[in-house]
Amino acid sequence: MKKLSFYFIALLIPFVLLLSIEGVLRIIEFREPQPLFIEATGQAGYLMPNEKVIQRFFPSANLAPNVSPDTQFFRQSKSPDSLRIVVQGGSTAAGFPYGRWGSLSGMLQQRFKRLYPNKDIEIINTAMASVNSYTLLDFVDEIIQIEPDLVLIYAGHNEYLGIMGVGSAYASRGGRSANLLYLALKDWQLYRMVESLYYGFAASVEQNTESDQLNDRTLMARIAKDKDIPLNSDIFHAGIAQFEGNLSLILDKYEDAGIPVVIGDLVSNEKDLIPFSAINALAGEEIQEITLMGSTQHRELISNLRHVIDNDLSNNLAADYFKLGHGLLMSGQENKAKQAFIDAKDHDTLRFRAPSEFNRIIEALSDRPNVYLAGVQEAFVADSPEGVIGSKHMLEHLHPSVRGYFILANAYVDALILNDLLPEPANNDLQGAWQEQPVTLADKLYGNFKVERLVSDYPFTTEKKNVILPPSDSLESSALKKRVDGADWLTINQDLLRAYQENRNLPEAAKVAGLMADALPNNTQLTFIAGMLYKQINNLPLSTHHLLRAVNLNPENLQARLSLAQNYFQLGNKARSLMQLEQVKRQQPDHPQVDQFIQMVKDH
Numbered sequence: 001m002k003k004l005s006f007y008f009i010a011l012l013i014p015f016v017l018l019l020s021i022e023g024v025l026r027i028i029e030f031r032e033p034q035p036l037f038i039e040a041t042g043q044a045g046y047l048m049p050n051e052k053v054i055q056r057f058f059p060s061a062n063l064a065p066n067v068s069p070d071t072q073f074f075r076q077s078k079s080p081d082s083l084r085i086v087v088q089g090g091s092t093a094a095g096f097p098y099g100r101w102g103s104l105s106g107m108l109q110q111r112f113k114r115l116y117p118n119k120d121i122e123i124i125n126t127a128m129a130s131v132n133s134y135t136l137l138d139f140v141d142e143i144i145q146i147e148p149d150l151v152l153i154y155a156g157h158n159e160y161l162g163i164m165g166v167g168s169a170y171a172s173r174g175g176r177s178a179n180l181l182y183l184a185l186k187d188w189q190l191y192r193m194v195e196s197l198y199y200g201f202a203a204s205v206e207q208n209t210e211s212d213q214l215n216d217r218t219l220m221a222r223i224a225k226d227k228d229i230p231l232n233s234d235i236f237h238a239g240i241a242q243f244e245g246n247l248s249l250i251l252d253k254y255e256d257a258g259i260p261v262v263i264g265d266l267v268s269n270e271k272d273l274i275p276f277s278a279i280n281a282l283a284g285e286e287i288q289e290i291t292l293m294g295s296t297q298h299r300e301l302i303s304n305l306r307h308v309i310d311n312d313l314s315n316n317l318a319a320d321y322f323k324l325g326h327g328l329l330m331s332g333q334e335n336k337a338k339q340a341f342i343d344a345k346d347h348d349t350l351r352f353r354a355p356s357e358f359n360r361i362i363e364a365l366s367d368r369p370n371v372y373l374a375g376v377q378e379a380f381v382a383d384s385p386e387g388v389i390g391s392k393h394m395l396e397h398l399h400p401s402v403r404g405y406f407i408l409a410n411a412y413v414d415a416l417i418l419n420d421l422l423p424e425p426a427n428n429d430l431q432g433a434w435q436e437q438p439v440t441l442a443d444k445l446y447g448n449f450k451v452e453r454l455v456s457d458y459p460f461t462t463e464k465k466n467v468i469l470p471p472s473d474s475l476e477s478s479a480l481k482k483r484v485d486g487a488d489w490l491t492i493n494q495d496l497l498r499a500y501q502e503n504r505n506l507p508e509a510a511k512v513a514g515l516m517a518d519a520l521p522n523n524t525q526l527t528f529i530a531g532m533l534y535k536q537i538n539n540l541p542l543s544t545h546h547l548l549r550a551v552n553l554n555p556e557n558l559q560a561r562l563s564l565a566q567n568y569f570q571l572g573n574k575a576r577s578l579m580q581l582e583q584v585k586r587q588q589p590d591h592p593q594v595d596q597f598i599q600m601v602k603d604h
Contacts, residue, residue: 033187036126036142039076043522046073047146049126056186057135057163065163067129070100073521074124078147082120083422086148088136089155090162092408093127096399097447097454099489100125101438101515104154107409109518110438113545115413115425118576124148127155132162133246138183140253150421151254152412153263154376156358157398159243160229160351166238167229167351176242228277228349231317239351244361251371262415264374264408265362268353269394270341271325275348276397276459278319290326298331317347325388334386341388350459353398374415379407395451396460402439427541436542440511442479442496445470449480475499490519501533510534510542517546524554532563540567551580558584558591569601577601 034056040046049069058064078084087093087105095103101110105125112121124146126139136155143151160167164179229235247263254261274282290301305324307313314320325340346355359377366373381387383403393404400408410430416422439447449469456465472478479492493512500509510533517527531546547564550557561580568577578601585594 036139037146040073043073043520045076046522047076048073049124054128054131054163057138065130067131069126069128070094070103072100072125072519074122074146078122079120082122083150084122084124084146084148085150085152086143086146087123087125087127088139088143088151088153089127090131090158091127091129092157092399093154094125094129095127095405096129097395097450098402098405098439098443099447100519101440101443102402102405102447103127104152104405104409104412106438107405108152108412110436111409111413111433113514114433114436114541115428116422117541117545118548130158130162132156132158132165133243133250134164134179134183135162137246137250140250144253144257144259148259150416151259151261152374153250153261154266154374154408156243156266156354156362157268157352159354159358160235160239161227166235166242167227175238176245227351229351230349231347231355236351236355240355240357240361243358244365247361247365251365251368255368255370258370260370260372260421262372262374262412262419262421263362263366264376264411264415265359266354267377267380267389267393267400267404267408268345268398269391269396270338270345270389271329272390272394273397275318275322275344276350276352277348278316278322278344279459279462281316282319282322286323287326290323291330293327293330295331298327301327302331318344318349321347329386329388334388337386338381338388352459372415372419372421374412376408376411379411379414380404383407395447396455399451402437402444403434405439406434406437436511436539438511438515440493440496440515441508442476442483442492445476445480446483449484490516506533506537510537510539514542514546517549521549522553524550524557527553528557528560531560535563535567540571543567544571556587558588562594562597565597565601569604574601574604 034050034053036050036053037047038050040048048071051068051071052061053069054067055061055064074084075082085105085108087103089104093104095101095106098106100106103125104127105123109121109123112119112123126143133155136153159165162168164182166175229239251261274284274287290298293301302324305320305327309317309320309324321340321344325337325344328334328337328340342356345353346357363373365371380389380393384390384392391401393400393407395401395404410433413422417424417428449467453467455461456467458464469481469484470477472481475496479496482492483489493516497509497512497516500506500512510530513526513530513533517523517530520526527546528550531543531550534540534543534546544564544567547560547567550560551564554560561584565577565580565584568574568580578598581594581598581601584591585598588594
């Protein structure tokens with residue numbers, strides 16, 4: 001018995017020693033932990049996504065790309081009356097190039113103000129550029145902890161070349177099993193210490209020099225070099241297995257937590273972007289020539305290209321399918337053209353766009369219990385000329401235009417209502433909602449500049465080009481210059497709000513004030529100003545949304561209550577109007593007009 005105890009203690013000693021070292025490392029915080037959510041600076045009782053969270057996937061902070069979730073505040077303690085929605089995804093879900101207000105969450109937040117003006121809906125966006133299903137999987141447990149009522153996912157384009165993707169510059173060796181093991185180990189300080197020691201010894205002067213030289217390149221340019229992944233290759237199928245396996249694990253976790261998930265199928269530029277791997281084989285002038293051909297020439301082109309493709313004579317299938325798509329489109333064969341464009345994308349070996357197989361995976365997984373499909377592709381096609389997605393909705397390879405982001409969000413709205421995850425709204429005016437889209441003139445100009453910078457480098461062009469700022473001859477172009485020079489969004493928009501009000505540009509002033517109020521959710525003054533500006537332009541649904549928030553933030557604001565009561569009266573909601581007026585009477589019994597207003601509402 002003593003001998004058995006001795007062996008047991010001897011076996012236990014290494015584990016106790018390791019746990020002791022781990023405990024010491026945690027006490028001294030050898031490596032600063034990077035949780036998904038942190039306390040919001042200067043906003044008591046609020047949390048925000050951690051701008052440094054990407055660092056947890058790298059052995060040191062200086063190896064991590066400069067990407068982060070957008071700054072947004074949400075209540076640490078979820079209100080029992082609120083609906084909390086969390087968004088997961090990559091750069092499209094994050095709203096590139098417009099940022100928070102062009103994103104899926106920003107567009108949805110603006111839609112919900114009109115659709116459900118009296119409902120408290122929080123939308124928390126955890127999306128950021130360069131991440132794929134590994135990052136989404138790693139975030140799930142922390143998302144569950146903040147008790148969301150719904151999770152929305154739009155992801156898949158970064159699966160090959162995103163962080164830890166099978167073809168990425170940020171990939172680990174050892175495949176998916178090694179990556180999943182890494183996700184399990186990385187939160188241990190002992191592992192972080194060993195990892196830091198290893199990378200400290202492995203780092204070379206050449207690597208550091210190369211990193212310094214690449215600092216002025218776009219992230220895509222840094223990732224893209226020598227990353228060809230042919231269709232049906234081993235690495236191509238590894239990416240499919242990675243996406244399907246990780247997405248299944250994500251849905252398993254949400255299913256166990258009883259949280260519904262809405263996942264959108266994927267869209268990208270089909271007809272107005274030359275496949276990346278075909279840039280050297282296909283010039284834009286060739287496509288222009290196809291559009292100018294006559295019908296006989298189109299038939300000859302289609303016949304020749306089909307012969308080349310069917311007989312394996314092609315030197316670049318992506319280029320040939322892309323030309324075939326344009327030939328078919330010009331000859332009026334839209335459905336066949338669409339399939340040719342999809343084939344061109346699938347044969348594009350530089351995989352910044354998800355292959356069509358991913359949509360089949362998403363559709364199959366949406367048949368699971370409590371998982372719902374947002375028909376993003378169907379919505380884009382319905383809004384596209386000739387049913388083929390192009391530059392009307394896409395700025396480059398896959399990031400939507402303002403119109404594209406609006407359509408993306410609407411696909412999720414439709415899915416939420418169709419599947420009874422949200423009630424049927426009283427007024428679902430799509431055209432009115434489009435007029436209220438939340439991307440300001442200044443944010444749109446800044447977004448256009450970011451896109452110009454992106455497409456000025458590889459893989460969009462073989463030689464890097466300089467991007468020049470436009471002249472500062474308007475409020476918005478001056479704001480762009482300040483933004484590029486490092487001024488923060490809030491300061492710039494405070495200046496714009498003041499200028500728009502002075503110039504009596506009330507629609508743009510109301511939009512800017514509304515977004516600032518959303519950015520600072522406990523700022524009573526901004527919320528009240530937004531409500532009154534929307535009231536001045538007679539946008540009663542948005543005015544009502546902000547005035548109700550103003551009253552909830554500051555119940556003593558009688559001007560906000562009276563204005564809110566007037567809004568409800570004009571919208572035909574007598575009961576809510578009376579409720580606000582009677583509250584004014586309780587707070588100020590000698591108010592000179594409140595009795596008159598109450599009688600007026602009762603008489604109608």
